[in-house]
Amino acid sequence: MDKIDQLTSAQRAELEERVRGEMLRQVFQELVQKVTEKCFEKCVTKPSSSLTSSEQTCLAKCMDRYIDSMGVVSRAMVQRQQRL
Amino acid sequence: MSLDGFSGSSGSGSLGGAGMNDPGDSTSTPAQQEFNSFIEQENQKAAIQAAIAKLTETCWDKCVAKPGSKLSSGEEECLSNCAERFLDASVFVMQRMVKKQ
Numbered sequence: 177m178d179k180i181d182q183l184t185s186a187q188r189a190e191l192e193e194r195v196r197g198e199m200l201r202q203v204f205q206e207l208v209q210k211v212t213e214k215c216f217e218k219c220v221t222k223p224s225s226s227l228t229s230s231e232q233t234c235l236a237k238c239m240d241r242y243i244d245s246m247g248v249v250s251r252a253m254v255q256r257q258q259r260l
Numbered sequence: 261m262s263l264d265g266f267s268g269s270s271g272s273g274s275l276g277g278a279g280m281n282d283p284g285d286s287t288s289t290p291a292q293q294e295f296n297s298f299i300e301q302e303n304q305k306a307a308i309q310a311a312i313a314k315l316t317e318t319c320w321d322k323c324v325a326k327p328g329s330k331l332s333s334g335e336e337e338c339l340s341n342c343a344e345r346f347l348d349a350s351v352f353v354m355q356r357m358v359k360k361q
Contacts, residue, residue, distance in 0.1 A: 181291040188291065192298055195275065199302055203309050210313065214320060218327065234327070241327035245339050246316045248331065252343035253312065 211242050275299050275306075315343050 180188065219234035220227070227235075288296070323338035324331070331339075 180295045181289045183291075185291075188295065192295075195299075195302060199306060203306075206313060210317060214317070215327075237329060238327040241324060241331055242316070242320060244331050245320050245324060245335075246312060248336050248339040249316045249319055249343045250312045252340035253315065253347065255340075256344040256347045 211239050214242060215239055275303055315346055318346065319343055 183191065215235050215238035218238055219231050319339045319342035322342055323335050
């Protein structure tokens with residue numbers, strides 16, 4: 177695909193859509209991986225023969241708070257940027 | 261010229277590659293230029309997302325010891341101070357590095 181102009185505009189739009197989808201998929205995958213790592217660390221301190229219900233509760237809370245934290249951090253970044 | 265200059269700090273999610281010309285290249289067609297600026301935009305978005313992810317991780321480790329049913333105001337303040345001071349620190353380090361050269 178080194179000649180973009182050989183594509184019709186519809187093909188190019190489709191290509192761009194696929195690129196966007198792929199980027200999104202990657203961001204999502206990295207988030208899932210990071211949340212799993214961080215919350216496993218906090219919630220499953222002694223892995224037993226199954227995930228206990230309190231571990232599951234902890235994982236759910238941890239996941240929600242991690243996503244909240246992401247929001248706080250990105251808002252702070254924007255604020256900091258505006259003060260430059 | 262490669263198109264991934266913006267996100268050079270992190271390899272993740274960077275697009276670019278062979279056969280794509282510079283936006284300003286006289287041999288590139290309007291379609292190529294448009295596509296290149298699309299790629300450029302996606303790279304910028306990816307770089308911003310990567311920065312948010314990295315900062316969230318750093319500040320989460322510092323600020324949220326035990327996740328509760330909501331972020332406490334103390335945790336929120338810590339997170340937002342952490343993010344802003346991290347950016348201050350990176351500017352500071354950058355400036356000092358430049359002076360040292």
